[in-house]
Amino acid sequence: MTDSVIFTEDLTKIYQGELGQKPTVGVEGLHLDVRPGEVFAFLGPNGAGKTSTLKLLTRLLMPTRGRALIFGEPVSDNRTMRRVGFVPEQPNLYGYLTAAEMLDFIAKIFGLPASVRKKRISDTLDRVGLAASGGLAVRTFSRGMMQRLGMAQALINDPDLLILDEPMSALDPIGRKDFRDLILDLKNRGKTLFFSSHILSDAELVADRCGILNRGRLVQTGILGDLLESQTGSIEIAFIPAGGRPSAEDLARFSFSEQGGNRVVRVTRPEDVTAVVAAVQAHGGRLVSVSPQRKSLEDVFMAEIGR
Amino acid sequence: MRILAVASNTFKETIRNRILVNILLFAVFLILLSLVVGEWSMGHQVKVIKDFGLSAMSLFGLLIAVFIGIRLMVQEMEQRTIYLILSKPIRRWEFVLGKYLGLAATLAVNVALMAAALWAVGLIQEGRVDLSLIPAILLIYLEILLIVAFALLFSTITSPTLAAVFTLCVYVIGHTTAFIREFITVHPDKGAHWLLRIIYLVMPNLENLNLKAAAVEHAALPPHAAAFGGLYGLGYIAFVLTLTVLIFENKDLK
Numbered sequence: 358m359t360d361s362v363i364f365t366e367d368l369t370k371i372y373q374g375e376l377g378q379k380p381t382v383g384v385e386g387l388h389l390d391v392r393p394g395e396v397f398a399f400l401g402p403n404g405a406g407k408t409s410t411l412k413l414l415t416r417l418l419m420p421t422r423g424r425a426l427i428f429g430e431p432v433s434d435n436r437t438m439r440r441v442g443f444v445p446e447q448p449n450l451y452g453y454l455t456a457a458e459m460l461d462f463i464a465k466i467f468g469l470p471a472s473v474r475k476k477r478i479s480d481t482l483d484r485v486g487l488a489a490s491g492g493l494a495v496r497t498f499s500r501g502m503m504q505r506l507g508m509a510q511a512l513i514n515d516p517d518l519l520i521l522d523e524p525m526s527a528l529d530p531i532g533r534k535d536f537r538d539l540i541l542d543l544k545n546r547g548k549t550l551f552f553s554s555h556i557l558s559d560a561e562l563v564a565d566r567c568g569i570l571n572r573g574r575l576v577q578t579g580i581l582g583d584l585l586e587s588q589t590g591s592i593e594i595a596f597i598p599a600g601g602r603p604s605a606e607d608l609a610r611f612s613f614s615e616q617g618g619n620r621v622v623r624v625t626r627p628e629d630v631t632a633v634v635a636a637v638q639a640h641g642g643r644l645v646s647v648s649p650q651r652k653s654l655e656d657v658f659m660a661e662i663g664r
Numbered sequence: 665m666r667i668l669a670v671a672s673n674t675f676k677e678t679i680r681n682r683i684l685v686n687i688l689l690f691a692v693f694l695i696l697l698s699l700v701v702g703e704w705s706m707g708h709q710v711k712v713i714k715d716f717g718l719s720a721m722s723l724f725g726l727l728i729a730v731f732i733g734i735r736l737m738v739q740e741m742e743q744r745t746i747y748l749i750l751s752k753p754i755r756r757w758e759f760v761l762g763k764y765l766g767l768a769a770t771l772a773v774n775v776a777l778m779a780a781a782l783w784a785v786g787l788i789q790e791g792r793v794d795l796s797l798i799p800a801i802l803l804i805y806l807e808i809l810l811i812v813a814f815a816l817l818f819s820t821i822t823s824p825t826l827a828a829v830f831t832l833c834v835y836v837i838g839h840t841t842a843f844i845r846e847f848i849t850v851h852p853d854k855g856a857h858w859l860l861r862i863i864y865l866v867m868p869n870l871e872n873l874n875l876k877a878a879a880v881e882h883a884a885l886p887p888h889a890a891a892f893g894g895l896y897g898l899g900y901i902a903f904v905l906t907l908t909v910l911i912f913e914n915k916d917l918k
Contacts, residue, residue, distance in 0.1 A: 415751035417917040438753040445747040465669035466752045
């Protein structure tokens with residue numbers, strides 16, 4: 358816990374219903390431990406409690422019970438938030454300000470002196486690809502530009518921890534690629550990133566660890582590689598039959614398919630791999646590949662949320 | 665610095681508000697129109713102009729306070745800009761105070777412009793600038809600030825429409841507390857007596873901030889009336905803002 362960047366213990370948020378309505382669970386009994394330098398993907402379907410969790414971490418919601426610490430200090434401590442950058446989902450910024458004025462306002466809240474602010478603003482705009490748009494009014498920005506500016510305001514204090522709510526949802530493919538590069542660059546600079554996402558392919562590309570939330574509860578957490586490894590399903594053997602196909606007796610129990618001129622068979626047991634390879638070679642066939650089939654993060658996700 | 669940053673941002677936001685500019689232009693137009701109204705007043709032109717001008721300042725100040733004051737917090741929540749700000753190292757009371765001071769600065773500019781229009785009319789009519797109106801104008805400003813504080817309070821706990829209704833109620837009741845007190849005294853045994861007593865005790869007496877008639881008539885005021893009004897207004901503003909902060913401190917921003 359002392360080394361944790363984010364640590365939550367029994368973190369719970371129950372929303373009291375309006376008159377005549379039942380209370381609803383935002384998130385319940387959440388235990389999280391995010392380590393320094395990690396990129397942690399917080400996954401879950403809509404309504405799972407991802408945004409509630411992020412809002413609890415950024416003091417926008419008050420917990421019903423439990424506690425949340427960032428860098429070992431309660432999130433209520435103002436000093437803690439000096440080291441944090443936060444981008445809400447589809448950030449809205451002050452339309453009447455220019456992008457540079459917006460960042461200047463945020464920099465002032467962080468107490469950055471005027472001598473630092475000017476260069477920091479220009480560097481940050483450059484970093485998110487808005488170098489030429491600093492003087493434009495925010496109300497003229499597209500959704501993608503708004504997302505980039507949202508990221509810029511989170512980077513203005515050079516935070517050690519970045520909390521991002523669905524950071525890639527409003528971006529086009531180029532924007533998403535830029536964003537992934539930015540996340541990896543920040544990771545290389547030793548920053549910790551905690552982001553929620555429903556775009557699993559993006560999460561798979563950048564995350565070290567992930568947690569899967571469903572109906573307010575954390576149902577799975579772990580190193581991404583381990584999670585996917587543990588979900589290895591089958592081994593695929595591709596070969597080109599030559600001079601005759603493997604005999605029916607040898608491979609009758611397997612089913613074949615055709616893929617790009619190759620014959621493909623999927624097995625689950627290592628001894629079946631040996632049997633198939635031996636049969637292919639015995640009948641003069643040419644082995645093309647033997648590849649374990651890793652499940653995608655989407656497969657893991659679907660399995661965990663019970664779909 | 666954080667309060668100042670929020671205040672300065674709020675000032676930028678509100679000073680560019682079209683509703684505010686329209687109300688202000690209309691108010692200045694009406695004050696200038698008082699020149700014409702004064703012509704019909706059979707020898708009391710100067711008094712009528714001043715009375716009309718000060719009343720216009722008070723009324724349009726109220727409109728600005730209600731329209732802009734309520735939008736101040738509601739807009740932050742509806743547009744979710746508040747998420748960005750309150751996730752930063754800023755205390756919620758600093759945010760509330762910054763927003764309030766920013767709007768107070770905008771209102772100061774508005775009141776100054778309306779006062780300048782009134783003095784310009786006075787200069788045309790009397791050939792001089794009547795500085796004895798200053799205490800009355802300052803108290804009008806303080807009354808507007810108090811109404812803004814109520815608008816801010818109501819907008820943190822209820823919908824914008826209800827907040828506007830409640831704020832207008834405070835204004836109306838605030839100017840009728842003397843009648844309420846008289847009613848309680850004359851009819852101590854009426855059914856709703858206790859309710860009226862609570863209203864009388866809780867609601868501000870805005871007549872304490874009303875020196876308009878005395879200023880226009882150049883009537884002798886009780887000593888320190890302006891100072892009392894000022895302290896009363898500031899004290900009440902501090903009370904309402906404290907209440908707002910206490911409510912806002914634990915408010916969930918869903």
